[in-house]
Amino acid sequence: MTKKQKKQLGRILSAIAIFILSSLLLPGPGAKTAGYLVCYAVIGWDIVWKAVKNILNGQVFDENFLMTVATVGALCLGEYAEGVAVMLFYQVGELFQSYAVSRSRRSISSLMDIRPDYANLVRDGKTVRVDPEEVQAGDTIVIRAGERVPLDGVVTDGTSSLDTSALTGESMPRELAAGGEVISGCINQSGTLRVRVSKVYSESTVSKILDLVENAGSKKSKSEAFITRFARYYTPVVVIAAALLAVLPPLILGQGFSMWIERALTFLVISCPCALVISVPLSFFGGIGGASKCGVLIKGSNYLEALADTGTVVFDKTGTLTKGTFAVSGLYPEGITEEELLYLAACAEKDSGHPISRSIRTACGREPDGSRITEVNEIAGHGVAIVMDGKSVLAGNAKMMERENISFTPVNEPGTVIYVANGGKYAGAILIEDEIKDDAAFAIRDLKNSGVRKTVMLTGDADAVGRKVAEKLKLDEVYTELLPADKVSHMEELLKETGANGKLAFVGDGINDAPVLARADIGIAMGGLGSDAAIEAADVVIMTDEPSRIATAMRISRKTLRIVRQNIVFALGVKILVLILGALGFASMWAAVFADVGVSIIAILNAIRALNVPKQEEFSSCGETKVSGTTAAA
Structure with a gap:
């Protein structure tokens, strides 16, 4: 729990104590009212202040405005306990939401905890600890056992093994000796290495991957874009509806205003769209984190969403289905x-x-x-x-x-x-x-088991060579002896054939397949460790160089979308039902609290499931299949 979250928890506990004291121990209505107002000031001052600031900045319709109007209105109507309780439970929901988001981010941060703190630079025969950004290409650095590799380079002296799990998700260490390449972000497990730096920090593998992960949230899926647009129009509509509910029935039916104002305030509390606005992006963020655990970097939730609808997968041969050696x-x-x-x-x-x-x-x-x-x-x-x-x-x-x-x-x-x-x-x-890569045949079989309708190979190799590989892997179609322009032409034809039958993904090595990667609905690069071209060119990067990870990423994307749809249907269904009940006077302020805070908590708990990688059949290095993953699919 962060310092800010601990502070918020302290406020909540203090407010609960004052609320109980006011309700049970303070004598007389005046003392109780004063106690409730003190409690409201302790727990709600920041929400009211945010609402005022947003109004002054022209941003009127948000959850702070809704909660302020609803609770202040309840206090004005003399419903002190309800008004304070709504704000208190809202703050509990906000704390829970903050904790859930932090946990999600920590999961990715710990997974991608590859940012180096320092580099041991050799300068004038002495080793000096400096910021990695100060090191230039051609400089020599020393990496001791247990230290994180700060920059890409070539080993000039020493032997060791590298822990690459933060980049690939694989536990097997990578052996290294003089002449071998080291990749930033890995951990040196044993011996001391002297390394000649080949790239400055801004061009290093660790910098590119961190940038990719940190900016993944900027590319929104259709579901996220829908929720953003929905919230933009939804909040003003419900505020206007609440105002009409407070005014029109008393004027038309000749009844008192207080009952309908209370219903309108309840209506406002119910209408707060927190569950949707938070849980949907959190679900996609969790899905991206879950894929990262498997060594698959997805550059945005739009690509995660597209993976779930992949119907055709097109492969390059060399470096993709074969080792390129x-x-x-x-x-x-x-x-x-x-x-x-x-x-x-x-x-x-x-x-x-x-x-x-x-x-x-x-x-x-x-x-x-x-x-x-x-x-x-x-x-x-x-x-x-x-x-x-x-x-x-x-x-x-x-x-x-x-x-x-x-x-x-x-x-x-x-x-x-x-x-x-x-x-x-x-x-x-x-x-x-x-x-042929050890897991290539398994990858093709797994893709077909995952619902991919067609697998195709495009290669510049000789016809006999290409067809032999395609036959061994049981691909549906193969086109050989193609120039780069020919690959693009065949891609156009395959896109027409795919049409409404899902998305088309192209899998290449990210070096000479840039035109086709760009033209496909989803470009997937067999990135491997340190492949700059792969990280730059594609929408999805398979850091382990294993084609079997593609089906894994598709399963994760489909699970994520199921969670997103569940949250949308659940949140909207409950809110619409309770809104109707609130307008008719059958839902109290307490029901409104559940429709807001309760639904948010349930939706966030459901969204967190996207972080868990489902147990599934994956390829084993011995040529058999194995079950792997961290947590079973719920």
Whole structure:
């Protein structure tokens, strides 16, 4: 509880004590009246003052005005206990509301508690603690065990493991050594690291994410926009209706004014729109916080609302459904073992920095013996020729085999094929492919189980490669060999097909898919740690790089919308019913208190449920499914 909330709680407890004293212990009506007025001054002075200030500023119709008119009117009619009680219960509701909002914000703040307090800057051989904003790109900082990484950079010395849970929601630490990239916002768990800063604080990952979360509330959903417009017109209408209720019936029916004024004041208390105005934005704020717990950053409640209505999901391939890294997927030796084939290729590719060469050396697992190699010749467009132990070793494409007149067995599989020859004799072939992400197949299945009607892949890769991936993942449609402009054209056609059947989401890596991300109803970027382009380009960022999180975000959005609709129907239903009863004289000021404060508290409690991530089936790294989440869906 904040200092302000504790102060408000003290006022409420003091007012309750004075109210009980006035009601039960003070003798005579004069003493009781004085006690009630003191109680009203203690508990209601700030509401009355806010109403006066707002009137002077031209903002007449708000909840402070409604409560002031209703309670002061009750006091003027001699209903001291009711007038004070209404203000007291209203303040109790305000305290509860403030606490609920604070709890919601704390949930996100603790989740996104990634803002660094300081950086250990190395200056003139000494380590100086400075504000992260003072550090420039190229400077060296020291990050000790237990400290938060203040800035993005590259490790120059030291090994450690990083806790990335604040960014990704994952508990598994990330191992780090010299040459590795560190991302601001993570926590250094073990060793001391020396890091060369690559970005100033304003351009760092932590700064961009904090800005994204802090500004998420500025992009309102249709439901929030409706409530804002509704409250703008609703309050003046009910004030006018209350005034008419106080004046017209006595004039028409010839009855006394006091009874109808009391009904009008009750009408005003009932009409206060707090439950709607607070609970609907709070529900969306909770949904965004719940998604953040799963490593999904949603840039506004409008995108959270759109996710619930997603009917078509379109994927890029490389970096989205696949890892964007090459790996050996097939070995076809002839006359030698698989290990020997890999070692020959690794020796030939020993000095190459190409991703394909690195994948071969990784698969080999043995460090090539450079002392055995006497000559290296890279042949552009063909491959590499070396001399090892006095023999010619070739590693390259089919053109190289044909160029050297070596008879070989073609490998007719999608992917990149490296043919190897040793001493002028064909030794076999190695198939290299971009690896499919571990959870990609589960992600597609989960999306379909979640109600997505169509899954599509748009890729610039060769047709055989694209279709092989699509077949493995059981996608509904695939379009291959596309240029960026072709992707936009296909997106336009898919948008026409989707039409009224929901929203279309495009999932890309946020680097080269900006035009398509912008054109889709919802742009989802597989952001990963530190991908600036992803954070900038998309409406939704999957910080874990796992496509399975998309269905998780959709479930959270649908739960949030259910809560929003429940609150709207409940709040309006109760208010309309009690308004009618109040106008007819069947609802007292106490019923009015429930219709305002009681409904608000119930709606806020319901809204807080959006913070809880439902238990659900998610992908496990072992290839099976698991149940995860923090709290079961209510």
